[in-house]
Amino acid sequence: MASLRPSAPEVPLETWRDLLAAAQAFRAARPWDWMDDSDLFVLVDEEGRPFFPSVLGAAGQVFGLALYRGEEGLRFLFDAMDTLEEHLPETAFRQDALLLDWGAKKALAPEDLAVLAALGHAPRPRERQAWPCFRSHAPGWFPWFLDAAEARALARGTRALLACAELARRDEDFFAPNDEDGRVLPTVDIAATLAGSLDANQVEWRHWRLPPPAPPPPPSIRADWAAVRTRPLNPRGALEFDIFHLRSPVADSGRPYFPRLALLVDGASGYVYGMEMAPPERAWGDLVVSTWSKAWQTATSRPATIAIRREEWLPALLPLAEHLGIKVELRAELPFIEEARESLGQFQGR
Incomplete structure (x- = not known):
């Protein structure tokens, strides 16, 4: 802090x-x-x-x-x-x-x-x-x-x-x-x-029955992503994407907060293509676009799939992925995301 x-x-x-x-x-x-x-x-x-x-x-x-x-x-x-x-x-x-x-x-x-x-x-x-x-x-x-x-x-x-x-x-x-x-x-x-x-x-x-969690609004598609669709498709390419909170609070200027960490990693090697940390008030869609954009700066091909585990995210991410010619898959487990999360928790003394 x-x-x-x-x-x-x-x-x-x-x-x-x-x-x-x-x-x-x-x-x-x-x-x-x-x-x-x-x-x-x-x-x-x-x-x-x-x-x-x-x-x-x-x-x-x-x-x-x-x-x-x-x-x-x-x-x-x-x-x-x-x-x-x-x-x-x-x-x-x-x-x-x-x-x-x-x-x-x-x-x-x-x-x-x-x-x-x-x-x-x-x-x-x-x-x-x-x-x-x-x-x-x-x-x-x-x-x-x-x-x-x-x-x-x-x-x-x-x-x-x-x-x-x-x-x-x-x-x-x-x-x-x-x-x-x-x-x-x-x-x-x-x-x-x-x-x-x-x-x-x-x-x-x-x-007092609650409705299902409302899906976040779809992120805006960046104009420079049009070039990503022209890259060759790797049929075996699979990425994992998630956003989760870190357990150590930070204080930039006002009330301390638990930062959210967005990760886009390779599903075969665990290589981190995109990573972004954000405070609570930052829009979810902006965090998604920023993280994915970092990945497209280094990736030379398009993955066939991006795996997520939050069902409520599907309606917002599908248009984004379709624009890139990539499929979004819902999975119960994201092994490399979980490994990264556990490593960060150990680093933070949890």
Whole structure:
């Protein structure tokens, strides 16, 4: 990571005070004694945005909560719980959530300690799990300090979660599934939880089935690729292509992120024809075109196929490959891509 540490967002002290009070109420209630992280329900704010809370602590290791945000948050939850998830290593980088973790003081950053000192937070000596850590997780980004809007959302979400947890303790049917795939979830308006004691009549069962991941938009075809099609076709030529996250964060100027690495390699030798690293905000299509263009600068012939393993990429890559007279194949495994990924992981100490 770069030596210059980016500044944490500015959050009013009173906003922090409200969040700390909500976090302390959560810790005192100990909802992990009767709930675990698989007890899913939904909180909906005044603007109709869904949050999917998860209570952490039943395993006796991490004590806190995760407030997953919107469609991406729910998709992460469903994928993380699905043992058949094909791209589990990438799933972790899609996390979109606000997190509260009660842990040790030594785990906190100086910015955290400064806020808690200003709030007068002083646990008893040797008190365990007595220091709260608040973090924002966003797809592709390193976990970071909350901004003011996130701090307010986490405070309200924590109080709403507690109201639902108390109802779940009184009503054993709160989490009773009524469909085969478990996508019908108890849904509660956050405003209702803050107005007083919550009762079963304020819980609505809604279907939260997610559509398949939307394919990315097709990349733009570069004009200079017309010459690539005139090169001889190697009928045995096969390339492997993938984009994945590196596990070591970097910080160019602002919030640290996990860079994406695009690789186009020879399927027989593992030779790297194209490689490109990019931050989260860089468009997927631009990353594809840049990586493939590097390959065409050195390759003297066209491969017969380019193999990928992400089915949702097919609609976007087919026009690109057809323009070059190359076929795109869907494969369950990309051996040389995986070898490169493992080597990078070992180099990064993972």
